[in-house]
Amino acid sequence: MLTPLRLGTHEIWPPVVLAPMAGITNRAFRRLCREHGAGLYVNEMVTARGLVEGDRTTRAMVSFDPDEFPRSLQLYGTDADSIAGAVRLVVAENLADHVDLNFGCPVPKVTRKGGGSALPWKRALFARIVTGAVEAAGGAVPVTVKMRVGIDDEHPTFLDAGRIAADAGVAWVALHARTAAQHYSGQADWSKIAELKRHLAGTGVPVLGNGDIWEAGDALRMVAETGCDGVVVGRGCLGRPWLFGNLAAAFDGRPDPGHPGxxxxxxxxxxxxxxxxxxxxxxxxxxxxxxxxxxxxxxxxxxxxxxxxxxxxxxxxxxxxxxxxxxxxxxFPAASLGVPRGRAGSPRRVALPDGWLDDAGDAVVDDADAGLAALSGG
Structure with a gap:
């Protein structure tokens, strides 16, 4: 039986998280979703470097309603010092109640710099970033991680990254059950969520599943099949903010309210x-x-x-x-139930820095483009 997700001193029920999506999960959309159902609603991703350097556009994106609680912010970056600095700023200025770290973005302009879903391949760099963020938070705000299965089928990262994150003291790990090479195509491999859950057994760190949750029933099925502790919903709510009401009803065991006309x-x-x-x-x-x-x-x-x-x-x-x-x-058209929403794209070779896959050793990543805007939440 599922219990509420623990996020520091906060309890999240139902165990449903809105995935941060660039240009989508702004304050207006999050409010609309909150009007339909409970859960945790994550702000669209902002860059750590932009926040630290006081970029006005970045700072303006860190915006929450007065009654929005807990306030959840996702950070992106490739440099441990920048991310730690951003977390310290969040704590010092009370900008948010929760920080999520993005290691799931498959967009080429991110991965070719070694960021997003490419970064966990470099285990030591990943460990420095996550450990530094948790230490910078100092227990004042919980830190979580969102990631993918790996770069491609030949270069998985999720088990090592999950263990590193758990050892660093994150509040939970969320796994989008696709590789970066898949982008949003094909089907999410939920068996990887179950594998990560087994891998982290005994750590006390919850595992959240993400990928192909189009209806409330999909969320219940994911939990049943994988044993995950909660779900992350992204494209399934595009044009359907009432999905969060359906999810709340499903996890509460109430009748499905269906979809509106x-x-x-x-x-x-x-x-x-x-x-x-x-x-x-x-x-x-x-x-x-x-x-x-x-x-x-x-x-x-x-x-x-x-x-x-x-x-x-x-x-x-x-x-x-x-x-x-x-x-x-x-x-509501029956043909639109249970089908993908948003752009799926097609499998593609992942753009990476030269020599990135030669080994999984340490790396120093150029953070010059960490101010990139309009990035996917992964």
Whole structure:
């Protein structure tokens, strides 16, 4: 039987975590998800170096609602000193209640610098970063790790990285059950989550599973099949923030509330745009909501002309007018249940620094591009 996740002095129930996704899990989207269900909602990833150097764009991304608690922040970096400095800043300025470290991003501009899902291959560097972050937190904020299975099938890292992280004193380890080479293609190999859970047995460090949770039933099945202590949900909630309500019901043993019809979906979309307007202003919010519209309307019968117009929406008044044209009597399309959402891409060779795979020894990584924006949460 599952118990609440422990995050320092905090308890997380249901044991559900919103994966940080660049350009998605901003304050507005997290609030929308929190309005539908409980769990832990992680801010979109920020770079440690940008935070330490006082970059205004980076600092502006560290934004939480007054009633958002615990406040969860994911950091990315390739240099132990930068990440430790960022963690100390978080503690000193009370910027967040939890820090997650990103070792799962498969984006080429990250991995070719040795960051994200490439970094755990260098065990000593990985250990310095994670240990340094935990020590910098000083027990004031819990530190967790999110990672992938490895670079590719021939270069797995998850078992060594999981043990290193556990020994360093992290609060939990989350595993996206794909390699970096898979990107988001194919199926997540949940057996790797079970293997990591067995590997860390006796450490007391929980293992969270991530990958291919499209419906609440998938989360229950992952727990049953792998023995994981909780789940991390990413692409499954794109255009479906109510999924967190379904997940809460599933873990509580309550009846599945199902998915809303188009009328409620349109209202949720409008609420999303309204929340973003409060943070970004109307013009920018309308630009941002465009990428969400296809996810909200996936599978519904909406004419191509109306879809195109919604994809170019420039004001809330125009959004209201266009939403009024929808046939809101439609039920949620059954064909859209349990299927991938967002871009899956295809398997690809992982971009890495020259000679990266020659050995798993130590490395010094150039942190010059650690200020990269718009990175995936992995």
């Amino acid at each position: 188009l009328g409620q979906v349109a209202a949720t979309l409008r609420r999303h745009a309204e929340l973003m307007t409060e943070d970004l202003g109307e013009f920018k919010a309308c630009q941002e909501i465009r990428k969400h519209i296809a996810w909200y309307l996936k599978g519904f019968a909406v004419g191509s002309g109306l879809r195109q117009a919604l994809g170019l929406v420039g004001s809330l008044a125009e959004l209201d007018r266009l939403l009024d044209e929808l046939d809101t009597d439609q039920e």
